[in-house]
Amino acid sequence: MTFEYAPAPESRSIVSIKPKYGHFINGSFVAGKKHFPTINPATEEILSHIALGGASDVDKAVMAAQKAYTKTWSKLSGEERGKYLYRIARILQERAREFAVLETLDNGKPIRETRDIDIPLVAAHFFYHAGWADKLDYAGLGHNPKSYGVAGQIIPWNFPLLMLAWKVAPALATGNTVVLKPAETTSLTALLFAEVCQQAELPDGVVNIVTGDGSTGSAIVNHPGIHKIAFTGSTEVGKKIARAIASTDKKATLELGGKGANIVFDDAPVDETVEGIVNGIFFNQGHVCCAGSRLIVQESIAEEIIEKLKVRMAKIRVGDPLDKNTDLGAINSKEQLIKIKELSAIGDAEGAERWSPQCNLSNKGFWFAPTIFTGVTQANRIAQEEIFGPVLSVLTFRTPQEAMDKANNTPFGLSAGIWSEKGSRIFWASQHLKAGVIWANTFNKFDPASPFGGYKESGWGREGGKHGLAAYLKNGKETGAK
Numbered sequence: 379m380t381f382e383y384a385p386a387p388e389s390r391s392i393v394s395i396k397p398k399y400g401h402f403i404n405g406s407f408v409a410g411k412k413h414f415p416t417i418n419p420a421t422e423e424i425l426s427h428i429a430l431g432g433a434s435d436v437d438k439a440v441m442a443a444q445k446a447y448t449k450t451w452s453k454l455s456g457e458e459r460g461k462y463l464y465r466i467a468r469i470l471q472e473r474a475r476e477f478a479v480l481e482t483l484d485n486g487k488p489i490r491e492t493r494d495i496d497i498p499l500v501a502a503h504f505f506y507h508a509g510w511a512d513k514l515d516y517a518g519l520g521h522n523p524k525s526y527g528v529a530g531q532i533i534p535w536n537f538p539l540l541m542l543a544w545k546v547a548p549a550l551a552t553g554n555t556v557v558l559k560p561a562e563t564t565s566l567t568a569l570l571f572a573e574v575c576q577q578a579e580l581p582d583g584v585v586n587i588v589t590g591d592g593s594t595g596s597a598i599v600n601h602p603g604i605h606k607i608a609f610t611g612s613t614e615v616g617k618k619i620a621r622a623i624a625s626t627d628k629k630a631t632l633e634l635g636g637k638g639a640n641i642v643f644d645d646a647p648v649d650e651t652v653e654g655i656v657n658g659i660f661f662n663q664g665h666v667c668c669a670g671s672r673l674i675v676q677e678s679i680a681e682e683i684i685e686k687l688k689v690r691m692a693k694i695r696v697g698d699p700l701d702k703n704t705d706l707g708a709i710n711s712k713e714q715l716i717k718i719k720e721l722s723a724i725g726d727a728e729g730a731e732r733w734s735p736q737c738n739l740s741n742k743g744f745w746f747a748p749t750i751f752t753g754v755t756q757a758n759r760i761a762q763e764e765i766f767g768p769v770l771s772v773l774t775f776r777t778p779q780e781a782m783d784k785a786n787n788t789p790f791g792l793s794a795g796i797w798s799e800k801g802s803r804i805f806w807a808s809q810h811l812k813a814g815v816i817w818a819n820t821f822n823k824f825d826p827a828s829p830f831g832g833y834k835e836s837g838w839g840r841e842g843g844k845h846g847l848a849a850y851l852k853n854g855k856e857t858g859a860k
């Protein structure tokens with residue numbers, strides 16, 4: 379028997395979106411010159427118009443951040459900075475529903491995720507870093523570690539407010555000031571966060587938000603007043619940033635792409651594993667740098683796992699992101715949908731076998747059904763390149779060593795999941811996997827205390843935990859970063 383769920387939409391009346399936004403510089407909103415629309419990717423409805431920041435806007439923001447750094451923020455004690463961070467964290471909790479609805483409208487991800495994952499993690503990041511602000515002497519980073527000054531932060535669209543929190547919270551806790559640029563398709567929650575900074579009476583200029591596109595981001599990277607860069611996004615842009623700062627003394631952390639694998643051994647608990655694989659790739663439409671976009675399953679159980687996976691995939695509810703029953707929401711942009719379609723077509727052409735459950739996809743907005751490719755080989759592009767969508771590539775293995783070799787055989791090294799009931803096997807595999815984050819019998823679990831980052835083309839440095847603090851401090855021993 380199958381059940382139909384009645385629609386259970388979350389009301390959008392809690393958010394009030396202005397028709398047009400400027401930049402947030404020195405504690406106030408200032409008008410932009412040019413604007414571009416931001417849309418709801420589930421309906422293509424224009425939500426608002428966002429300012430396209432140019433070099434002069436970036437310059438004003440950096441000047442404000444420098445002034446705030448020298449006059450105010452660097453003079454405050456850690457305890458005082460911590461108070462502001464606690465205040466921001468509490469306001470974020472109080473306004474959680476507003477943020478969740480706004481994020482879902484602008485990004486397309488299900489309300490259940492923004493409400494239960496993104497926004498609670500955002501608040502958790504501010505609480506966690508608030509706690510560190512007055513304890514930096516005890517973080518194992520030497521006595522009285524010093525901040526850099528102004529941090530330039532450029533973030534993507536897949537976890538808009540969470541990536542802001544990953545960047546802003548440690549920067550402020552360690553005594554830096556910030557110029558942040560949200561992604562062009564998802565600026566709204568960053569602009570609402572600017573209101574939270576005002577509400578928290580954060581001193582003017584400590585956080586500045588300049589909206590815009592790649593040219594705006596590039597102006598931040600190249601501004602001489604920026605001392606530290608934190609970027610999350612594509613490997614392509616990460617490489618451009620690395621080149622741009624190579625001859626400067628700017629420090630950087632880069633969180634880039636991934637081609638994560640779930641490695642399933644023959645003793646894995648089947649139902650839990652299937653649930654973990656589904657969560658690993660279909661969570662957030664697969665718009666996750668550490669997504670489990672490859673399944674590497676032991677040959678003897680491959681058939682059983684794939685069969686159960688298909689049964690489970692057929693139950694995924696795709697549709698209105700504001701509906702509380704929805705599992706899989708809209709693809710964030712037309713460009714991203716095109717990329718997913720193109721790479722999937724390449725999978726077909728390479729001879730892999732594609733399967734998706736029957737889904738009624740709306741013809742308004744950007745949608746892609748959950749998809750699995752079997753019969754994938756290591757050389758296939760769908761086994762090597764980041765698709766960044768709800769598409770799983772399945773490979774098989776016979777020996778544990780073969781599983782490790784296959785898992786490591788990509789240009790990336792961000793995440794992996796190991797599924798086995800044997801602790802010794804999990805430890806062995808975790809030592810052989812070249813991945814910054816490894817989960818055992820679970821996937822996509824995040825915690826502010828846990829450092830996050832990758833090997834190889836997945837980036838430089840770590841965010842979160844004590845490692846993440848080090849990345850914002852001059853004498854911090856940052857692992858793997860410039």
Ligand code: NAI
Pocket residue numbers: 532533534535536559560561562590591592593594595596599610611612613615616618619633634635636666667714717764765766
């Ligand atoms: P992107 O890397 O172009 O954009 C990320 C951020 O960088 C945005 O704020 C963008 O405005 C900014 N940016 C773009 N060009 C820049 C430049 N030259 N200098 C400084 N900042 C610049 O990513 P995009 O185009 O949105 O997505 C392309 C692919 O990247 C995706 O299909 C996915 O594979 C990957 N990606 C990975 C993410 C991750 O979490 N690691 C997040 C977003 C995308």
Ligand code: MG
Pocket residue numbers: 612
């Ligand atoms: Mg791009």
